[in-house]
Amino acid sequence: MIDLQAAASPPWPETLDSAAAAWQWMDAASWRLAPWVQPEKIPTLVAILVFAWFMFASQRKAKRGVEIPIRRLAGLDALDEAIGRATEMGRPVLYVPGTDEIKEIQTIYSMMILRHVARKTAEYGTPIIVPTKNAVVMAFAEEAVRQGCADAGRPDAFVADNIRYLSDEQFAYCAGIAGIMYREKPAANIYMGMFYAEALILAETGFLHGAIQVAGTSRIEQLPAFVAACDYTIMGEEYFAVTAYLTREPSLVGTIRAGDVVKVAAIVLFVIGTWLATGAQEAAGRTWFDVYQRVFG
Amino acid sequence: MAGTLDIDRRWIYLAMALLVVGLYAFGMSRPLAPAPESQRYFDTIEKLPEGSIVLFSADFDPASAAELKPMFHASLHHMFRRNLRVVSVCTWPAAPPFARAAFREIAPQYGKVYGRDWVELGFLAGDDVALGQIGQSLRSAYPQDKVNKAPYDDFPLLRDVGDSCRGIALLVTISAGFPGILEWIPQLTSRYGVPVVAGTTAVQTPSLYPYYPEQLLGFLGAITGATEYLQLVAPGTPAMAGLRDECQRRMLVQEWSHVLIIGLIVLGNVAYFASRRRRAA
Amino acid sequence: MKREIPILLTVICGLLVTVAFFAPAPDDARGIHPTVWQAINSELLAWATVLVAVAFLLGIANVVRINLRQVAARHPDRWYKVVLLVSMFAFLVIGLAEMHESDLPAPLLRMLVPADRITLQSGGEIEGWIMESTPVGLRVREGEALEERVIPHAEVASIVEPSLKLWIYFKIFAPLQATMFALLAFYVASATFRAFRARSLEATLLLVAGAVVMLGQVSLGNEWTGGVAGEVKDFLMNNFVKAAERAIVIGASFGVLATGLRIVLGLERSYLSE
Numbered sequence: 089m090i091d092l093q094a095a096a097s098p099p100w101p102e103t104l105d106s107a108a109a110a111w112q113w114m115d116a117a118s119w120r121l122a123p124w125v126q127p128e129k130i131p132t133l134v135a136i137l138v139f140a141w142f143m144f145a146s147q148r149k150a151k152r153g154v155e156i157p158i159r160r161l162a163g164l165d166a167l168d169e170a171i172g173r174a175t176e177m178g179r180p181v182l183y184v185p186g187t188d189e190i191k192e193i194q195t196i197y198s199m200m201i202l203r204h205v206a207r208k209t210a211e212y213g214t215p216i217i218v219p220t221k222n223a224v225v226m227a228f229a230e231e232a233v234r235q236g237c238a239d240a241g242r243p244d245a246f247v248a249d250n251i252r253y254l255s256d257e258q259f260a261y262c263a264g265i266a267g268i269m270y271r272e273k274p275a276a277n278i279y280m281g282m283f284y285a286e287a288l289i290l291a292e293t294g295f296l297h298g299a300i301q302v303a304g305t306s307r308i309e310q311l312p313a314f315v316a317a318c319d320y321t322i323m324g325e326e327y328f329a330v331t332a333y334l335t336r337e338p339s340l341v342g343t344i345r346a347g348d349v350v351k352v353a354a355i356v357l358f359v360i361g362t363w364l365a366t367g368a369q370e371a372a373g374r375t376w377f378d379v380y381q382r383v384f385g
Numbered sequence: 386m387a388g389t390l391d392i393d394r395r396w397i398y399l400a401m402a403l404l405v406v407g408l409y410a411f412g413m414s415r416p417l418a419p420a421p422e423s424q425r426y427f428d429t430i431e432k433l434p435e436g437s438i439v440l441f442s443a444d445f446d447p448a449s450a451a452e453l454k455p456m457f458h459a460s461l462h463h464m465f466r467r468n469l470r471v472v473s474v475c476t477w478p479a480a481p482p483f484a485r486a487a488f489r490e491i492a493p494q495y496g497k498v499y500g501r502d503w504v505e506l507g508f509l510a511g512d513d514v515a516l517g518q519i520g521q522s523l524r525s526a527y528p529q530d531k532v533n534k535a536p537y538d539d540f541p542l543l544r545d546v547g548d549s550c551r552g553i554a555l556l557v558t559i560s561a562g563f564p565g566i567l568e569w570i571p572q573l574t575s576r577y578g579v580p581v582v583a584g585t586t587a588v589q590t591p592s593l594y595p596y597y598p599e600q601l602l603g604f605l606g607a608i609t610g611a612t613e614y615l616q617l618v619a620p621g622t623p624a625m626a627g628l629r630d631e632c633q634r635r636m637l638v639q640e641w642s643h644v645l646i647i648g649l650i651v652l653g654n655v656a657y658f659a660s661r662r663r664r665a666a
Numbered sequence: 667m668k669r670e671i672p673i674l675l676t677v678i679c680g681l682l683v684t685v686a687f688f689a690p691a692p693d694d695a696r697g698i699h700p701t702v703w704q705a706i707n708s709e710l711l712a713w714a715t716v717l718v719a720v721a722f723l724l725g726i727a728n729v730v731r732i733n734l735r736q737v738a739a740r741h742p743d744r745w746y747k748v749v750l751l752v753s754m755f756a757f758l759v760i761g762l763a764e765m766h767e768s769d770l771p772a773p774l775l776r777m778l779v780p781a782d783r784i785t786l787q788s789g790g791e792i793e794g795w796i797m798e799s800t801p802v803g804l805r806v807r808e809g810e811a812l813e814e815r816v817i818p819h820a821e822v823a824s825i826v827e828p829s830l831k832l833w834i835y836f837k838i839f840a841p842l843q844a845t846m847f848a849l850l851a852f853y854v855a856s857a858t859f860r861a862f863r864a865r866s867l868e869a870t871l872l873l874v875a876g877a878v879v880m881l882g883q884v885s886l887g888n889e890w891t892g893g894v895a896g897e898v899k900d901f902l903m904n905n906f907v908k909a910a911e912r913a914i915v916i917g918a919s920f921g922v923l924a925t926g927l928r929i930v931l932g933l934e935r936s937y938l939s940e
Binding site: 397417534 | 856
């Protein structure tokens with residue numbers, strides 16, 4: 089990478105006492121950094137590094153034994169109730185890990201939750217059925233259920249045929265799950281992961297069969313469907329706190345705390361940005377809000 | 386009245402079915418005033434210079450075709466009428482037959498020639514990873530076209546796209562979910578600065594408001610948006626009059642479906658309060 | 667090593683893609699050329715695309731294994747399993763045949779792929795299989811021996827290319843998908859009737875907002891309310907909904923960022939059943 093136009097580089101400002109000077113400084117810095125990194129992505133890089141630092145610091149704090157409380161999530165407390173109810177009725181638990189691929193973070197989280205649920209069902213001796221929309225997710229689900237049964241000391245409780253790949257087509261998958269509900273009549277339906285339009289069909293079909301239903305997703309569009317049709321819904325960022333809540337593992341709890349700290353910082357930035365934007369409305373020329381937008385926008 | 390709390394859901398289904406079938410068979414709604422976002426969708430395409438290249442993405446399947454196919458067809462009519470050059474891609478595996486059928490039906494009406502005025506590249510597997518590939522280099526994502534299996538560089542239209550989609554004046558995506566407009570924005574608009582407009586389903590429409598109008602220049606929300614757009618685009622194009630009338634018919638069904646659902650909400654709450662009073666007494 | 671290799675692969679690929687994201691953008695005017703990071707990123711993206719496609723094979727194997735076993739065990743629903751397996755392989759074979767029709771031997775071509783019908787300007791009709799459209803004309807296989815010949819474009823009046831694959835798609839698959847999606851209309855009605863009760867202040871606000879947005883969304887509602895419903899709907903969507911959605915998206919994004927960081931740095935291994 090050879091910079092052929094070093095002579096054309098923007099000059100540094102003499103002082104940094106105005107928005108125009110700050111803008112000029114950013115132009116000069118961007119031009120000089122361009123051969124090594126995309127200048128407009130530097131704020132993103134800094135944000136990731138800051139977040140990573142908070143995350144490691146919070147994990148260290150949690151591992152030292154400092155108590156980091158997580159507020160009660162009713163939906164998660166209901167998981168045990170749901171599995172217990174299925175055991176009493178002698179019917180299986182249906183766990184739907186969402187309709188997205190394993191590369192989706194929510195699906196990865198769903199596998200972690202599945203392991204916990206599988207441990208519980210193995211402890212109670214209740215069958216768990218896991219239909220998947222993707223073959224790779226099916227492989228991960230098999231492993232998660234197998235490990236969950238092993239965690240409960242019941243490796244014999246694992247039934248490979250209960251982990252079923254149905255179809256990659258969204259509504260074929262949905263119809264397949266509805267068929268499982270009609271034929272095998274699960275008493276507890278747990279929906280954890282990324283869902284799309286099939287969410288309401290699944291939840292409503294489950295409701296019609298009298299199952300207790302717990303759903304968790306951070307997919308905004310489907311939250312209303314789950315709220316309307318399920319007994320408990322874990323929504324948005326609560327979903328990412330599930331594994332920390334269930335396991336209380338220090339590194340996971342520390343991650344949740346780091347996220348909360350960064351959210352507070354983000355709120356402070358929003359307030360600052362709103363204040364700057366309000367002040368910039370009547371101003372002419374470069375304003376501090378322009379600088380703010382260039383950095384954070 | 387308390388008994389309506391236990392109303393068999395099949396009566397609700399029957400009422401909905403009769404309403405939909407009856408209104409669809411016999412009615413047609415009145416024209417709508419275009420919403421600002423639908424107007425901007427139209428204006429963005431209308432103001433493109435002739436010969437501009439549009440990346441036109443079909444991101445839907447038969448399930449959402451009722452809402453999205455009219456938008457897809459109307460957008461294609463609009464683009465060909467403006468003499469824009471179109472590169473067709475699909476990110477859903479079930480989308481290519483719809484896309485191909487639309488191009489084969491509409492392109493001849495404007496005398497458009499394959500290879501010169503439009504190129505069909507087909508489906509690319511990989512979801513948002515595929516979108517990233519398209520953004521980085523359309524040539525590496527699609528080494529050949531779908532129709533003739535000819536090399537990418539055989540088409541001047543595709544050579545004009547260049548790397549990082551520099552030559553693309555606008556991305557038009559008709560999307561039903563994932564991958565779709567919410568993935569195109571970070572992969573193409575934020576990274577490479579390609580302007581975008583979108584048509585989407587009713588479920589996804591609220592999710593687009595945070596991006597409008599800065600990253601998303603305009604959008605069509607569900608059948609309402611499709612109808613508003615067709616009202617803007619159809620005048621002067623007889624081929625679209627039938628499509629516009631069809632959308633207006635569907636709008637009538639939607640209007641009265643909303644009224645039915647609100648009626649059910651009212652009925653349910655009246656019964657609920659009546660039973661509460663009865664229990665209290 | 668069984669555990670370490672996947673973690674190592676995850677960390678290396680994650681860091682490579684992250685570095686490529688921040689790598690300098692090519693700029694011909696300044697002599698900044700594409701870096702090796704963009705090339706690595708492109709290659710990894712191509713590999714990811716291939717992996718996704720290969721996963722289909724895993725899925726087919728699972729479907730066959732489970733359903734064949736249930737058919738052999740005379741499961742009560744075994745005939746549905748038979749229909750599933752037969753239709754899966756039939757569509758697979760038909761789709762592959764149409765993709766590779768130029769390479770198929772004559773008997774298979776005749777059996778699996780319907781012939782195209784070309785009407786000539788002279789009024790005659792040719793039944794054959796169009797291989798490709800060249801600048802000179804249509805390359806067609808026709809006759810008993812399926813000999814190839816080129817029909818100049820000027821002689822062609824119209825072409826009909828029937829496709830069994832597309833017939834199945836438009837006559838079976840598309841209506842089935844549309845039917846499942848249409849169920850939503852009925853389920854929305856029954857879920858709304860059941861769930862939208864004014865049991866509390868929050869529930870009341872929810873049902874009032876929902877009703878107003880539904881009314882404001884359609885011209886009928888605006889007529890009945892003198893346009894008020896539309897204005898209230900716009901106010902709700904552009905202020906409350908926009909703000910709430912942004913808040914949920916930002917909050918969820920932090921969750922995704924945290925988990926992504928943990929996976930890329932090899933700290934999160936529970937998805938590997940650790």
